[in-house]
Amino acid sequence: MEKRNVETLVGVFVVLGALALVFLSLKAANLASFSFDSTYSVTARFDNVGGLKIRAPVKSAGVTIGRIKSISFDDKNFQGVVKLELDRHYQFPTDTSAKILTSGLLGDQYIGLEPGADDKSLQPGDSIKLTQSAVVLEDLIGKALYGKAAESGGRQREGAK
């Protein structure tokens, strides 16, 4: 009788621990979303992947429809090669374009897909042809300063005439 009591209590303890783990995984973490749906892979090449991270979302129309599987470097074309995993429920035409966008102003970066108009759909292993690289803040600032300098230089020359 004593032994049965102990065994039951330990069983309850183990069940409580397992439930806690399940609660943490589902409610506190992102196990419930997406991870185990069937997916297909496509690749996209960018001149600059910016701050893109693995497992960053792939969104279209603002809805997450995939995740980034891997980011690697191609030293033949000197481009970044990003492998995307898209939910199998959603098909995209072959002339879909991929852009690297930032959520918010300074948030994490993700890939946004804009569908094209082709009849044929992207097959697993296909490559997205139209890509737009990440916006690099330093280049933007450089352009703004250069633009400002050119503008004020032009005005000076006009004033001197």
Place this chain on the structure above:
Amino acid sequence: MNPLNVLAALGARALWLLTSLGHASLFFVELVRHTPAALRRFDLSLVQIHAIGNLSLVIIVTSGASVGGVLALQAYYALDRYGAAESVGLLVALSLLRELGPVLTALLFAGRAGTSLTAEIGLMKAGEQLAAMEIMAVDPRSRVLAPRFLAGIISMPLLSAIFSAVGVAGGYVVAVKLIGIDSAAFWSQMQDGVDVFKDVGNGVVKTIVFGVASTFVALYIGYESDATPEGVAQATTRTVVISSVSVLILDFLLTSLMFSTRP
């Protein structure tokens, strides 16, 4: 103060430290070697899981709820200044899952279960029970030590999961019910930011390592304690100190390995 004496004492101390480390490592190897025996006599381990795990539930649950609540409170005051009050859930969950859950559970475990293990083994040694077992050709390592080692390794992850879960629940009660943060925002921010494998998974790995370390320290110090009442008392305090320090150092090592931002 003869300087030669001081040097000799220093040298003796260093040698003692090295021999202890070696002795402890061999003891650890023996514990691991006898664990299959503990699996075969699982009823022994079951009793130990009850003693180590079940009886620690009260302290784990109350501490978890309090820590979760306090975290939520302090986090809210800090985040509200930057308009990020809705990220309270995220902060509470990440802190608990990555660091506070494993470490605090290990420290509480060392304090409650570790000392009881050390005292029990020390008293068995003082009462010559271990020697009596050896005379009866029963290996005390398989019969007494290995079941407790196995019980510690099994109980720690479960206790830590319960700690973190109760902590998140405590954080929810404080943030949503008491402070008034939007419940949906609380959960959705948390779910967006917490990764199962990186955060929950790494936390579980940490608890297993801490369980091994603190149970091993408790058993070793109990086994090597002086066979007197004073010896047992000293051994229990030493267990808490050495377990806690080892857990914190291991935590730093594991965190730097797991959460580094190298690609």
